[in-house]
Amino acid sequence: MAEPVVQISELSKVFRRDSFEVRALDRIDLTVEPGDFLCLMGPSGSGKTTLLNIIAGIDRPTDGALQVLGEDVAEMSEDRLAAWRNVHIGFVFQTFNLIPVLTAYENVELPLLLTKLSGEERKQHVLAVLKLVGLEDRIHHYPRQLSGGQEQRVAIARAMVTDPTLLVADEPTGDLDAHSAEEVLEILSRLNTEFKKTIIMVTHDPRAAKHATVTRHLEKGQLLPPES
Amino acid sequence: MWRLVWKNLLRNKRRSFLTGSSVAVSLFLLSSLAIVYTALGTPLQHGDAIPIMMVHRAAGIVLPMTAGHRARIAAVPGVVATSSLTWFGGYWKDPSDQFGNFAVDADTIFDVQAASRIAPEQLAAFKGERTAAVAGKQLADKHQWKIGDRITLLGSMWGITPELTLRGIFTGGPEDQFWFHWDYLNEAMGRPNIVGMYFIRIDRAENAARIGQAVDKLFRNTDTETKTESLNAFLLSFVSLLGNVRLIILAIGSAVGFAILLIVANSMGMSIRERTAEAAVLRSLGFRSGHILRLFLGESLLVTLAGALLGVGGATLLYDSLALSQIGQFVFADMRMRPETLVFCMGVSLIVGLAAAGLPAYRAAKTNIAEALRYVG
Ligand SMILES: Nc1ncnc2c1ncn2[C@@H]1O[C@H](COP(=O)(O)OP(=O)(O)O)[C@@H](O)[C@H]1O
Ligand SMILES: [Mg+2]
Numbered sequence: 001m002a003e004p005v006v007q008i009s010e011l012s013k014v015f016r017r018d019s020f021e022v023r024a025l026d027r028i029d030l031t032v033e034p035g036d037f038l039c040l041m042g043p044s045g046s047g048k049t050t051l052l053n054i055i056a057g058i059d060r061p062t063d064g065a066l067q068v069l070g071e072d073v074a075e076m077s078e079d080r081l082a083a084w085r086n087v088h089i090g091f092v093f094q095t096f097n098l099i100p101v102l103t104a105y106e107n108v109e110l111p112l113l114l115t116k117l118s119g120e121e122r123k124q125h126v127l128a129v130l131k132l133v134g135l136e137d138r139i140h141h142y143p144r145q146l147s148g149g150q151e152q153r154v155a156i157a158r159a160m161v162t163d164p165t166l167l168v169a170d171e172p173t174g175d176l177d178a179h180s181a182e183e184v185l186e187i188l189s190r191l192n193t194e195f196k197k198t199i200i201m202v203t204h205d206p207r208a209a210k211h212a213t214v215t216r217h218l219e220k221g222q223l224l225p226p227e228s
Numbered sequence: 229m230w231r232l233v234w235k236n237l238l239r240n241k242r243r244s245f246l247t248g249s250s251v252a253v254s255l256f257l258l259s260s261l262a263i264v265y266t267a268l269g270t271p272l273q274h275g276d277a278i279p280i281m282m283v284h285r286a287a288g289i290v291l292p293m294t295a296g297h298r299a300r301i302a303a304v305p306g307v308v309a310t311s312s313l314t315w316f317g318g319y320w321k322d323p324s325d326q327f328g329n330f331a332v333d334a335d336t337i338f339d340v341q342a343a344s345r346i347a348p349e350q351l352a353a354f355k356g357e358r359t360a361a362v363a364g365k366q367l368a369d370k371h372q373w374k375i376g377d378r379i380t381l382l383g384s385m386w387g388i389t390p391e392l393t394l395r396g397i398f399t400g401g402p403e404d405q406f407w408f409h410w411d412y413l414n415e416a417m418g419r420p421n422i423v424g425m426y427f428i429r430i431d432r433a434e435n436a437a438r439i440g441q442a443v444d445k446l447f448r449n450t451d452t453e454t455k456t457e458s459l460n461a462f463l464l465s466f467v468s469l470l471g472n473v474r475l476i477i478l479a480i481g482s483a484v485g486f487a488i489l490l491i492v493a494n495s496m497g498m499s500i501r502e503r504t505a506e507a508a509v510l511r512s513l514g515f516r517s518g519h520i521l522r523l524f525l526g527e528s529l530l531v532t533l534a535g536a537l538l539g540v541g542g543a544t545l546l547y548d549s550l551a552l553s554q555i556g557q558f559v560f561a562d563m564r565m566r567p568e569t570l571v572f573c574m575g576v577s578l579i580v581g582l583a584a585a586g587l588p589a590y591r592a593a594k595t596n597i598a599e600a601l602r603y604v605g
């Protein structure tokens with residue numbers, strides 16, 4: 001069996017603000033295997049986003065051990081971590097977070113600007129992923145000219161364009177109507193089954209969970225034992 | 229990357245435009261001030277600050293004076309150097325080409341005209357040879373004279389044609405003049421022992437009036453009464469006044485510079501803070517802090533330098549076409565954009581562009597990504 005994509009033990013995160021502290025994550029143990037589609041559920045404020053951010057290397061734990069793709073990401077320097085994210089992690093956010101002044105094409109191309117690929121190679125990659133999410137006819141549209149569902153699909157394309165190992169999605173359907181949400185979930189599901197991407201998705205949406213291979217619940221910073 | 233900088237600028241066209249044009253206006257002002265500032269400083273640089281007085285016959289500037297007066301004038305307190313100058317009024321080849329040629333006291337002329345510089349060996353050669361002459365660089369260039377050239381002065385009312393050898397070329401001071409030995413003229417004329425006027429250099433411009441009176445008093449009630457006038461007293465008193473004006477200009481200029489900084493800092497600060505979350509998104513995609521810094525600084529520089537180019541360019545065109553140097557010849561010797569001024573103004577805007585965006589850009593580049601993303605919606 002290949003090594004786990006994510007291996008977490010006794011991981012805690014405490015936010016300190018002036019005098020008070022929030023224990024957002026409380027001694028979490030979690031393993032994510034290659035090819036998993038993990039769905040993290042839980043009430044608002046339970047620490048889902050915090051956990052996802054730490055795994056994806058945009059936040060650091062207060063305590064505990066954390067290995068992602070065999071790397072001790074908590075110890076990496078900011079610049080190495082940035083390069084690592086570029087290669088290994090794809091992000092999908094609830095609010096899409098596309099750059100409004102760039103077209104769909106340019107948004108998707110962004111992560112590739114950090115690689116050594118030539119303009120022509122970048123173009124091939126960008127067009128391929130935009131086709132994958134079904135937006136080959138929208139490449140020169142700006143985000144405001146797209147529907148929410150289309151925006152989120154552009155965001156998925158941007159997350160996928162560097163062919164990362166791990167895709168993290170924080171409530172990717174939270175701002176979408178039911179139909180668009182279903183489209184987005186289907187794409188994620190295909191990425192998992194056809195392209196063997198490991199996906200960690202945070203959601204409140206019970207319908208979303210049915211696409212997942214594993215579902216875990218967080219509550220007040222603690223990971224509940226898996227249901228079987 | 230540059231496309232992103234550019235597109236970000238166009239994002240809020242009105243703000244970019246307003247910022248750019250504020251910079252343009254301010255930089256126009258700043259370069260105008262800088263131009264005036266340097267122009268006001270020019271007389272000093274040209275050595276006009278050396279106070280020189282002219283002693284001539286009270287009855288008329290063209291009447292001759294006795295050569296023997298020199299020692300008496302030189303003894304007046306405050307007189308640093310004394311030399312004589314006798315207008316010869318010849319021409320070289322072309323009668324219509326008039327220039328100032330004078331018989332001077334070769335030993336002392338450069339002590340009086342201290343703004344004129346000449347190589348020591350050339351000066352020695354000039355002093356040591358009775359038929360030697362020197363010319364100002366401007367004059368020499370005009371006639372393409374080289375050292376060693378033989379120059380014959382024709383057509384003078386003195387009735388002689390001095391055959392001279394150019395032994396030196398001086399720079400600074402009256403560069404359009406030609407000097408040869410008074411001894412030569414005096415002997416050729418059969419020793420009449422007369423000079424046209426005396427030039428004296430005095431210790432301080434402020435003493436001009438007192439020294440002038442003292443000299444004139446020496447010859448009062450003789451048949452060669454004198455009148456001693458300052459060549460540049462007016463200019464000099466003006467120059468010291470200009471010193472104060474320059475100081476004021478400097479203060480205003482600094483205030484203008486500071487104002488640009490505030491304008492750009494305010495607008496860039498606003499625009500960068502609005503995009504902290506966007507910067508965090510870019511960083512989540514793998515952009516490093518350095519990329520973000522460059523992105524924002526590049527944007528700020530682009531606005532600032534574009535504005536500066538307009539403002540400074542406008543000033544350059546305006547002052548060059550107005551040719552103000554024609555109007556105020558005397559004081560505003562050089563009212564135009566100099567390369568140094570240009571570099572200075574562009575330098576100021578470069579610094580403003582960097583400084584204005586520096587802090588917010590640094591914040592956006594370094595802040596915690598997770599936190600910045602949290603406040604997205
Ligand atoms: N930067 C922060 N500073 C202080 N508290 C924070 C910060 N980020 C998150 N929290 C707190 O941590 C807890 C978990 O937040 P989060 O991970 O966003 O929950 P979820 O995504 O499950 O809604 C919440 O109580 C939240 O208020
Ligand atoms: Mg959340």
